[in-house]
Each structure stands twice: as C-alpha cells, then as structure tokens.
Amino acid sequence: MSNDNPNVCPVEKSGSLDNRIRRWLQNPQKILGPYVRESMEVLEIGCGPGFFTMDMGRMVGKSGRVVAVDLQEGMLQKVKEKISLSGEELNIELHKCESERIGVSGEFDFVFLFYVVHELPDQESFFRELVSLVRKDGRILIVEPPMHVSKQAFDEMLDIASKAGFVVLDRPKMFPNKAVVLGKD
Template sequence: MPEESMGHVCPPSVIKWLNSPLRRLLQNPRKIFGTYVNPGNTVIDLGCGGGLFTVALAEMVGKSGRVIAVDLQEEMLRITRNFATKKGVMDRITLHQCSEKDIGLTDQNVDFALAFYVVHEVPDRKGFLSQVAALLKPDATFMLIEPKHHVKAEQFDQILGEAKLAGLDYHTQIKMAMSRGMVFTVGS
C-alpha cells in the first residue's frame, strides 16, 4: 500500500447505511453546511457516494445554483442520479466521473467544496488537496470530514498538514458525532 493510502474504496453495498434516515438524523446536512452554502452557489461534492449530501446541497443552492457530484465509481454516480431524480433536483446537478489521481475539473469557480468520508480513500492526498484548492474561488470554503473509526487523531493531523501544504488555511474545526472535521479557506 502506498504511504499516502490509509484505506480502501467504499463499495456501493455500503450505500444502504450511508444514505440511511438514521445518518440523516445524526449528520443533518442543513446543520452541517447551512452556514456555508447559499442559494445560487456553485458547490462540489467530492466522492459523492450515493448522493446523500449531493441532494441536500442541491436543495440548498436552489434552482439558480449548481452542484458538481464527483466520484471515481460509475455505480455511485448512477445511484446519485437515481436519488436526485427521485428528489426532483437533478436539474441543477452535474455528475462527473474522476480518476483515482485526477479530479479532472478546472475553472469551476466553486463557492463551497465538500469531501465527506473520502480523503482517507484517496491514494495521493497531497495531489487531491492541491486540485481541490485550485477549484475554489478566493472567498470559498472547503469542508473535509473523516470517520473516527478509519482515521485516528494523528492521521487526521497528517491530513490537516497536507491541506496546509496544498494552500488551504484552517478556518473552523467541526465537532460532529463519529467524525473529525475542518473547514478551510483558500490561503492568502
């Protein structure tokens, strides 16, 4: 396993838990992102999985906003499409299949980026975080959240250090059940 890698890629069979009503209760999207996402924003959901947060973000940005849902697994994007269509918000969502080492997007003018339970699965975290930083507008925010059961405190500190090196400044620490998280701004 390469030095940067801490885990494996979450299979689509886990979506039952990831998109469960219990998780929506414990990790309420409006409580978590409400301060950072506004109608009309362009947001990106990196490693969108089954689209739980993609759909919530699409509701928050409204018809005039845009959500780019990115995942490396085609099956995850298919599940996200079905979920978003069912919820009536697919009109403002763009699905994008990336590769393991390349997000493959430029010039998106992103207001808010999210990587929820994703970064520990990324083999080249430094490269990934640099690519995220390059997608953000100067006043944008980036929220990175990792699961405590996969990412120990010292591993999370290592990720924070890598984000700093990628040009992201610490803004607000996130306190959330079962999770470690940080909101970043673009470094000056």
C-alpha cells in the first residue's frame, strides 16, 4: 500500500473521483445493495474521498459500523468533511493505513475493495492480512478497472487470494469492470 505508487490517485485530483456522472455510472446503492445490510461491520479499503463511504454508513445504520481506510491523510480529511457537512450521525471510523499494512483489528462482515488491489505492491501480504479480518461467513467484493487490469492480472490476483485462504463465491456483472465476491475457504 505504498504511497510511492504512481497508480494511487493524488488528493489534489480526488474531485474527479466524486461527481454526479460517476454516481450515475457507479451507483453506490446498486453496487453495494446486494451485500451491505443494517448492523453489519464493514471495512472499506482505499476509501479515497468517500464516494462509497457515506452510502455504506447509511446502509449499516446506527447499529453497524464502517471503517474507512486510506493511505493518504488528505483523503481521510475529505471523508471527515463530508460526514461533518452531511449533518448525519453515521457510525464511520477513519483509519490511515501504513504503507505495507492495513493495520486495523476486528472481524468484518463485508470488505469493499473498489479499484484498489491493482495499486498494491504486495498483494500476497495484503491478502494474508485480510484473511484475519473477515468473519467466517464474511464477504469481500473486489472491483477492478478494465483499463488498468488485464484478465491475466485479475486471474493472478484471484490465485494469490486463493493461496491466502479465499474462494470465489460469485462473479457479479459490473460492465466494463472486473468484479468478484470472495469468501473464506
């Protein structure tokens, strides 16, 4: 999760990650609706400026919790501002990860990785850490962009996840993206 990676979107350009056109093309309710429920413990890795975070916070309700993780403090500040400006009481915790470690504890019902895995310099250690954070019946939704991730790279990522203890449960259609739902082996 190194910040030196040129694939990581800089905070200065984060406005391009949160706009009406994207909300229409990548509707958080449609993408997350099948997976996120009230009272769930949700981990969002690579939250950026919080495009999906606020919707997840509403979906889990007051009895659930969203832990939004990002490598860049500036991105987390943008999420904090959104929460504050919304006036809503959302159970969202912000966490700055280390360059090579997620660094959170607990067990989560759902983990969301949207356009993140291809940015990671060490996917093997990432998935080994992630397996300890997912409940036995938990789910991980990984969505990767078609322009950055080839079919071969996506399959290699799935092989790495498999070796860490995950299995493919579903391959939801999210054209033009590559998407997969993983669970524990």
